[in-house]
Amino acid sequence: xxxxxxxxxxxxxxxxxxxxxxDIWTVTKRNLIRxxxxxxxxxxxxxxxxxxVLLFRYVFGGAIPVEGTTYVNYxxxxxxxQTMCFGAVSTSIGLAEDLQSGLLERFRALPMSRAAVLGGRxxxxxxxxVFVIALMTAVGFLVGFRPTGNVATYLAACLIMLLFSxxxxxxxxxxxxxxxxxxxxxxxxxxxxxPLTFASTAFVPVQSMPGWLQGFAKNQPVSVTVDAARSLMxxxxxxxQSSVIKAIIWSIAIFIVLAPxxxxxxxxx
Amino acid sequence: MSEPLAVDAHGLTKIFSKGSxxxxxxxxxxxxxxxxxxxxxxxxxxxxxxVRILSTIIRPDAGSATIMGHDVVKHAARVRRVIGLAGQYxxxxxxxxxxxxxSMVGSLCHLPRVDVKPxxxxxxxxxxxxxxxxxxxxxxxxxxRRRLDLAAALVARPPVLFLDEPTTGLDPQxxxxxxxxxxxxxxxxxxxxxxTQYLEEADRLADRIVVINSGKVIANGTPAELKAxxxxxxxxxxxxxxxxxxxAAALLSDLSAKVAHVDGNLLELTVEQGPPVxxxxxxxxxxxxxxxxxxSLHEPSLDDVFLALTGQKTEVDTEAxxxxxxxxxxxxxxxx
Numbered sequence: 266x267x268x269x270x271x272x273x274x275x276x277x278x279x280x281x282x283x284x285x286x287x288d289i290w291t292v293t294k295r296n297l298i299r300x301x302x303x304x305x306x307x308x309x310x311x312x313x314x315x316x317x318v319l320l321f322r323y324v325f326g327g328a329i330p331v332e333g334t335t336y337v338n339y340x341x342x343x344x345x346x347q348t349m350c351f352g353a354v355s356t357s358i359g360l361a362e363d364l365q366s367g368l369l370e371r372f373r374a375l376p377m378s379r380a381a382v383l384g385g386r387x388x389x390x391x392x393x394x395v396f397v398i399a400l401m402t403a404v405g406f407l408v409g410f411r412p413t414g415n416v417a418t419y420l421a422a423c424l425i426m427l428l429f430s431x432x433x434x435x436x437x438x439x440x441x442x443x444x445x446x447x448x449x450x451x452x453x454x455x456x457x458x459x460p461l462t463f464a465s466t467a468f469v470p471v472q473s474m475p476g477w478l479q480g481f482a483k484n485q486p487v488s489v490t491v492d493a494a495r496s497l498m499x500x501x502x503x504x505x506q507s508s509v510i511k512a513i514i515w516s517i518a519i520f521i522v523l524a525p526x527x528x529x530x531x532x533x534x
Numbered sequence: 535m536s537e538p539l540a541v542d543a544h545g546l547t548k549i550f551s552k553g554s555x556x557x558x559x560x561x562x563x564x565x566x567x568x569x570x571x572x573x574x575x576x577x578x579x580x581x582x583x584x585v586r587i588l589s590t591i592i593r594p595d596a597g598s599a600t601i602m603g604h605d606v607v608k609h610a611a612r613v614r615r616v617i618g619l620a621g622q623y624x625x626x627x628x629x630x631x632x633x634x635x636x637s638m639v640g641s642l643c644h645l646p647r648v649d650v651k652p653x654x655x656x657x658x659x660x661x662x663x664x665x666x667x668x669x670x671x672x673x674x675x676x677x678x679r680r681r682l683d684l685a686a687a688l689v690a691r692p693p694v695l696f697l698d699e700p701t702t703g704l705d706p707q708x709x710x711x712x713x714x715x716x717x718x719x720x721x722x723x724x725x726x727x728x729x730t731q732y733l734e735e736a737d738r739l740a741d742r743i744v745v746i747n748s749g750k751v752i753a754n755g756t757p758a759e760l761k762a763x764x765x766x767x768x769x770x771x772x773x774x775x776x777x778x779x780x781x782a783a784a785l786l787s788d789l790s791a792k793v794a795h796v797d798g799n800l801l802e803l804t805v806e807q808g809p810p811v812x813x814x815x816x817x818x819x820x821x822x823x824x825x826x827x828x829x830s831l832h833e834p835s836l837d838d839v840f841l842a843l844t845g846q847k848t849e850v851d852t853e854a855x856x857x858x859x860x861x862x863x864x865x866x867x868x869x870x
Contacts, residue, residue, distance in 0.1 A: 284644055287641065291638055291642055292642075294638075295627065299629045302629040303629065366625065368627060370591055370625065371686075372642070374591055374619040375639065376611060376614040376642075376643055376690075377642040377643070377644075
């Protein structure tokens with residue numbers, strides 16, 4: 266125990282934006298390591314979207330007529346966005362777990378940036394979504410997905426979807442910090458996700474829905490994001506510059522509204 | 535004031551909204567720099583609430599406190615740079631290895647980047663965790679987790695350390711191991727505020743003991759002073775009937791400066807000199823033809839401290855009402 270001397274606190278000089286990013290990155294890394302340590306969780310959470318692809322491609326797809334392209338081309342942008350949304354649930358689960366385990370309490374007594382916990386959580390979940398997009402792209406190609414644009418438009422579509430999932434994560438952060446435990450956080454998330462992802466343009470054309478539902482299904486943010494991704498990945502009759510712009514505006518608006526709510530909630534826990 | 539206080543708290547009060555339980559009720563505490571103060575009390579006495587306020591995790595409803603001169607509410611960020619916190623809820627990340635846990639804390643304490651890994655390695659060696667450095671903490675035993683938790687609190691070499699029931703729930707061997715570690719720290723000059731339910735632990739580690747009950751300080755002194763107040767040994771006589779116990783109490787009451795305590799057919803005497811008083815008691819009881827079913831001698835426990843200080847047995851299980859409220863399912867999880 267030779268080192269137990271009192272040194273001046275090494276942290277006294279540091280403050281500001283640089284340390285904030287360093288702290289966010291430290292927490293991000295910690296959250297990413299978890300994915301590697303529990304590969305089962307990553308495996309099974311990747312399996313679910315693959316099942317959706319197979320389900321819609323081979324079971325329902327034949328019964329769903331779409332204009333101007335194959336059903337698998339119509340489907341994949343929808344599946345991508347759905348997967349991004351479901352992936353955002355990991356934000357609520359992760360935060361609920363950290364709250365329950367007492368780790369957030371330990372963080373509170375550390376001289377770290379107050380932004381690091383939420384920033385690190387959402388950053389890690391976005392990075393995880395990048396991995397999921399890559400995986401789903403490969404699965405899509407295997408089942409006949411043939412995007413028509415070039416690499417640049419494909420990547421632009423991916424960025425729009427990631428931006429949307431990032432904005433949503435702040436809402437799920439609020440849920441995770443409000444739920445009594447991780448299981449409840451997960452259960453609380455799905456009633457929000459199901460109407461948003463299924464009453465949308467993700468899987469079926471809106472024209473097949475009853476009139477009263479069409480207005481919601483056409484304009485809600487998941488549909489707008491799906492339309493934007495479809496415009497960039499499939500094009501043709503789905504080309505829609507306005508969807509791309511609307512999707513970006515929706516994501517920014519969602520972020521602007523939800524992030525302060527999540528941050529306020531975090532300050533209170 | 536010549537010697538600055540490391541911890542200086544006055545009138546701290548905390549009311550948890552649910553059940554409006556006063557977890558702390560005008561709590562005062564002074565810890566001089568370089569000293570070890572033991573905060574002793576039963577479950578629910580308010581020990582953990584006090585530590586959570588002093589470590590800036592929660593705000594007091596009334597009263598004020600400074601750590602090394604920094605106010606815990608107004609200058610929480612400064613306080614966080616001079617404290618380390620370790621506790622009964624060893625909050626290490628189970629999925630991270632020992633090295634990763636300490637590196638994370640080092641980074642979050644803003645150690646210079648090049649120092650993060652070496653500091654983690656140094657601490658793991660110091661705490662006998664070098665062999666487990668690259669294993670996830672989920673594979674650690676309870677004692678190893680506590681040591682890792684304590685190491686995490688020390689990463690930035692804080693001058694003030696809060697240890698919240700560091701050995702609760704540990705087996706005796708791990709407990710003694712942890713005591714050695716804490717003693718070594720103290721020799722290095724760290725100021726320590728230690729909460730505990732064990733008089734033995736406070737006695738061994740602390741320069742001063744503050745006894746807390748129902749959110750208030752009820753006694754304050756060196757271990758020797760408290761013991762002198764308490765008497766050092768408790769004699770427990772088991773008689774065949776409560777009437778016999780009363781008779782025995784009358785017969786032996788002059789042997790102790792404290793009031794003899796009768797509970798059913800049990801009689802408890804708190805005395806300074808255990809064995810001679812026990813021998814004298816046996817002679818008297820024998821002469822009076824009072825048969826004994828049993829006799830035991832033990833060091834005063836926390837229960838005895840409370841009995842002596844408050845005249846009542848400790849109220850256990852009130853913790854769920856007070857400190858448990860804001861901690862959600864954590865307690866339930868830990869106790870399984």
